[in-house]
Amino acid sequence: MSERFDLLLKGGTVVNQDGEGRADVGVRDGRVAEIGDLSSASASETLNCTGLHLLPGVIDTQVHFREPGATHKEDLETGSRAAVLGGVTAVFEMPNTNPLTVTPEALADKLARAKGRMHCDHAFFVGGTHENAKDVAELERLPGAAGIKIFMGSSTGSLLVSDDAGVSEVLKRTRRRVSVHSEDEPRLTERKGLRVAGDPSSHPVWRDAEAALKCTRRLVAIAREYGAKVHVLHISTAEEMRFLADYKDVATVETTPHHLTMGSDAYARLGTRAQMNPPVRDDAHRAGIWWGLKQGVVDVLGSDHAPHTPEEKDKPYPDSPSGMTGVQTLVPIMLDHVAAGRLSLARFVDLTSAGPARIFGIARKGRLAVGYDADVTVVDLKRRETITDSWIGSRSKWTPYDGLGVTGWPVGTIVRGRVVMRDGELVSPGIGEPVRFIDTLAN
Numbered sequence: 001m002s003e004r005f006d007l008l009l010k011g012g013t014v015v016n017q018d019g020e021g022r023a024d025v026g027v028r029d030g031r032v033a034e035i036g037d038l039s040s041a042s043a044s045e046t047l048n049c050t051g052l053h054l055l056p057g058v059i060d061t062q063v064h065f066r067e068p069g070a071t072h073k074e075d076l077e078t079g080s081r082a083a084v085l086g087g088v089t090a091v092f093e094m095p096n097t098n099p100l101t102v103t104p105e106a107l108a109d110k111l112a113r114a115k116g117r118m119h120c121d122h123a124f125f126v127g128g129t130h131e132n133a134k135d136v137a138e139l140e141r142l143p144g145a146a147g148i149k150i151f152m153g154s155s156t157g158s159l160l161v162s163d164d165a166g167v168s169e170v171l172k173r174t175r176r177r178v179s180v181h182s183e184d185e186p187r188l189t190e191r192k193g194l195r196v197a198g199d200p201s202s203h204p205v206w207r208d209a210e211a212a213l214k215c216t217r218r219l220v221a222i223a224r225e226y227g228a229k230v231h232v233l234h235i236s237t238a239e240e241m242r243f244l245a246d247y248k249d250v251a252t253v254e255t256t257p258h259h260l261t262m263g264s265d266a267y268a269r270l271g272t273r274a275q276m277n278p279p280v281r282d283d284a285h286r287a288g289i290w291w292g293l294k295q296g297v298v299d300v301l302g303s304d305h306a307p308h309t310p311e312e313k314d315k316p317y318p319d320s321p322s323g324m325t326g327v328q329t330l331v332p333i334m335l336d337h338v339a340a341g342r343l344s345l346a347r348f349v350d351l352t353s354a355g356p357a358r359i360f361g362i363a364r365k366g367r368l369a370v371g372y373d374a375d376v377t378v379v380d381l382k383r384r385e386t387i388t389d390s391w392i393g394s395r396s397k398w399t400p401y402d403g404l405g406v407t408g409w410p411v412g413t414i415v416r417g418r419v420v421m422r423d424g425e426l427v428s429p430g431i432g433e434p435v436r437f438i439d440t441l442a443n
Contacts, residue, residue: 005033005043007417009376012049015349016056016368025054027374030416034370047419049378052411053345056353056368057089057375061146061360062179062233062254062302063327065091067113069098074307074395076110079327080118080432082305082393084421086328087410089120089375090365090435092146095127096159102127104142111144111434118432119420120413121365121375125149125179127159133169140176144434146360147176152215153183153207153277160185164218171228176439177252177359179231182240183207183278184215200317201267204279209237212278216240223250231359234259234304236278238288245297252299252359255289257326257333258400262286272320273313273400276304290342293351300355303330307396325394329387329401335379335408345381361438378412385409391424 005026014023014035024038065079076093083091093110095101101110101124110124123146126132126139140148150170151159161167162185171178188211196202216232223230224247231252235241236259244253258276263283266274274280292298306323313320330352337343357366364373387401413421420428 003034003038003041005041006045007374007414007419008038008041008043008046009049009054010038010046012052012054012378014054014368015345020345025368025376027417030374031364032368032370032372032374035368045419047412051380053379053381054368055349055377055379056366057373057415058087058331058352058377059090059356059362059365060088060303060305060327060330061092061300061356062094063091063305064094064096064307064323066307067097068109072395073309076114077117077119078393078395079305080120080122081426082325082328084119084413084415084426085393085424087331087377087379087413087421088327089377089413089415091120091122091327093122093124095125095149096151100127100159101125102129102132104139107142107145114432116430119426119429120415120432121435122432123435127151128161128170128178129159130161130166130169133166133173136170137173137175140174141440143440146435148174148178149180150178151181152219153181153185153188153211162186164222167219168222168226171222171230172226174228176361177229177231179233180219181234182212182215182219182232184211184218187211187214195318197318198316200272200275200320203275203317204281207277207279209239209281209285212237213239213243216243220247220251233302234278235289235292235298236281236285238285238291241288241292241297245292245295248297253292253297254300254302255293255298256302256304257330258324259289260286260293260337261333262400270400272315272317273324273398275317275320275322276324277322293343298351299359301330301334301351303327307394309396310398324400325392325396325398328392328394329399331377331379331410332385332387332406332408333401335381336406339381339407363436363438363441365435374414374417376412376414377410378414379408380411381408383407383409383411
């Protein structure tokens with residue numbers, strides 16, 4: 001008798017622990033049940049994946065979906081819609097909402113809002129503050145919590161722990177990895193006068209490379225003192241990459257597609273739509289970030305999806321808010337780098353699946369292997385497309401990559417064995433569930 005599966009992915013090129021090779025993937029009860037020649041098997045649903053690559057589901061560990069408090073920009077449904085349209089199967093969402101996600105009640109509210117509405121799996125960071133530092137050991141272990149997030153430099157929202165004493169109070173109590181926005185707030189405050197009205201290119205002059213490096217040095221010293229594990233988000237400077245290469249015992253590293261892709265001409269081309277915290281910098285810094293990626297210093301890619309409406313973004317600098325959409329474009333932008341030979345497909349998988357699972361301890365995700373969740377990002381590496389604002393599923397409906405031609409495109413998103421996106425269409429809405437973590441399985 002032939003084997004029977006719930007879903008059978010036929011004839012694709014599987015990218016997993018064995019490298020790349022043609023194989024079928026059989027899915028049962030939401031998990032990978034078998035990989036190999038399944039030509040004699042049957043299934044309730046079969047997808048012909050000939051000519052396509054099957055990647056472990058892409059996990060974006062830094063998004064801002066703005067709910068509650070700013071749902072005119074984004075909400076959990078629209079943000080996760082953008083995610084799955086872009087081939088992303090799970091997201092970690094940030095705590096700088098209104099109210100802030102700093103209590104068990106606020107986390108529970110987000111999980112309740114996500115239920116039946118989010119299209120991908122999800123976890124939510126809890127913000128570390130002076131007020132809740134004594135409780136972070138309990139907060140980081142709550143069901144649905146991705147861990148603790150500290151803002152050492154001010155960004156969108158009002159979370160801020162800028163002093164070493166406050167950061168120490170959080171880090172000395174944590175056991176899971178803490179994610180950190182690392183910019184030195186005192187330096188940002190003293191340099192604020194360097195902003196030039198109407199000139200967004202002064203943004204990286206104000207928030208300069210030294211502000212980032214100075215803060216990251218402080219952070220690593222505190223982490224070393226308390227034996228804490230930290231994850232330094234959205235590295236934007238060449239100097240930080242060189243510095244962090246010596247501290248891989250305590251610090252993991254994220255970079256973003258925009259810091260890898262945009263350079264010296266970004267402000268002339270995009271104006272305030274290139275404005276981010278930390279900033280897009282010049283080509284020398286971009287080269288330094290690529291060095292860190294190629295040398296293995298970088299552990300993960302995160303989009304730092306941080307939408308604002310076009311009207312808000314088009315305000316004159318510095319009244320314009322920092323942030324841009326990114327969750328939907330992460331896969332095509334980085335696959336275009338693969339097509340150009342700047343990045344191997346195996347390294348892309350490591351940065352977007354295996355890496356997040358490894359450093360955050362995600363249970364049953366990060367690999368295309370028997371027993372793991374059947375999360376699959378299906379891509380056509382040869383497909384040429386042009387990214388446009390009209391393709392964007394985010395409520396903000398714009399992308400800094402509007403008009404950019406890319407090679408490599410997500411054509412299917414499968415979450416725990418359910419086809420959620422196929423050929424650019426949302427086909428199974430609202431099936432997302434909370435991500436589970438190895439350190440908190442007892443919860």
